[in-house]
Amino acid sequence: MTVPPPKPSSAMRLANVLLRKSGVKRALNDVTLTERERRRNRAAGPAAPPRSVRASCTIRWTTADGLPVAVVAPKLTTSATTPFLYLHGGAYINPIIAHHWRLIAALATENAWTITVPLYTLAPDGDATDALIRLTALHQALRQETGVAPALGGDSAGGGLALALAQRLRDQALPGPRHLALFSPWLDIGLENPDIPPVDRVDPTLAVPGLRHAGLLWANGRDLKDPAVSPLHGDLAGLCPITVFIGTHDIFLPDCRELAVKAKASGTDVALYEFPGAIHVFIAGTVLRESRIARRLLTERIPAGG
Template identity: 90%
Template sequence: MTASPAKPTVPPTKPSPAMRVVHAVLRRGGVKRALSDVDLTERERRRNEAAGPAEPPRSVRASCTIRWTANEGLPVAVVAPKRTTSVTTPFLYLHGGAYINPIIAHHWRLIAALATENAWTVTVPLYTLAPHGDATDALTRLTALHQAIRQETGVAPALGGDSAGGGLALALAQRLRDQALPGPRHLALFSPWLDIGLENPDIPPVDRVDPTLAVPGLRHAGLLWANGRHPKDPAVSPLHGDHADLCPITVFIGTHDIFLPDCRKFTVKAKSSGTDVALYEFPGAFHVFIAGTVLPESRIARRLLTQRVAGDG
């Protein structure tokens, strides 16, 4: 008897009950208020800088080995699943935080989920944040790190990130191509911030339902990261770069995320350039929902990514 083929994984058509609950909790939180005012954004940035990057939670350390090293002067964590007998695939992950805030526990949990579910070895650089670092410095160091991973493993790593890290990952892929260097195998973008100017006229309607993000604080953070570069420079706003001759790209975004309009615009531009792009929109989902690893939507997104990356093998 022939087994029935598995049903393809598809995004849901409406928010799960868990998504609705978390969405409501986030709306009552203070993240959006802090980003609605530049002074509050700066106050939060200084507080987070003083606290420093979060340590990997106990659950992450239970499921993964974490080896700390350094590359180009950056602290780098190499996260690999403990329970696997297969050869792992390299994945270079760039965390979000509006380019001004350090890695948090939710990032580590997502990184661990990606590692354990796919037998991936995830390399996580703690790149220097604005205003102490900027796009020029980050892209130079991350280019060297990407090439070092490829040389060490002998294969092209996948590359990805969330929010600001997603924008940085796309900018890095464009930089590698422009320098005629070997690029990544796949690009995974989770709620990526693709244009620091946030001038898309379709943003205001989404802003009214986005529970966490606001334009004023993000623009301030983006200009700190640009450090004199024009806001439309592809190094800080890769939406305005050349999207041809890139690896396959998978984008995950919620419909209650102010980055949605630019993700849609990017997808159209990249496809018209001949690049393989899959955009998955999740109804009612908030910014970087995939980091809520227990949410049904997060699990679906991770399965979709697994299928997409496996298809490039």
């Protein structure tokens, strides 16, 4: 069975150094800079799928309840593919980027998955209430169209949103996903876990002030412990199996550990994979050794077929 590596690869160590020099963390440490980056990124708009993605996958664009939706499928697969609903990260305020598309393409081609990628409305134009209503409808439509329960997942904010969506489906007695795949998920927008500060010192990208600002925009008046925005505080019983990937240089690590403890206590099948020295959403660095190992672990966790 595949297992996480015992220590970071040389490429991962280099990534830590380069990201610390990039200024990303400095921007998230200052709400004014976070907001400036949000406006710049929103003006640029969502990234188009890179050429490498278009070479390996077909991409069909459609709409669902007014949302742009990409359907990404591997070109070389002749048999039926398995549906997967993927929610991208970006702290709920930033659009999809090229790294997201590369990860989506890797997951699609390696597993014969057809991945549905909604470009949900970002804060402050959208919020958790709007997103969960639209994504509930999209999940149900995808299940009806394919005849099987899709897998559901996402990275960072998208991972938190995926868990919140699974909880909503259960609470409304609707058919849920067959598996939850969470990549460095943001599970509590309040970021009040007392174990976060020590990790913050080694995390080269994330910082609490800017993330809390983004989380407040997404909550749009909801209590920060409302499971719709902080699913760590929601009921974890009665959910499908959950697989979580997180690096030890990621301030979301303490909340991921808490999720694993709570899920196990509730009787939910959960696997938490911690990668030493790995950065936030390391799995999106598809050329990294750690990403390749994580993707193999995910394939082992999600059975093939419907």
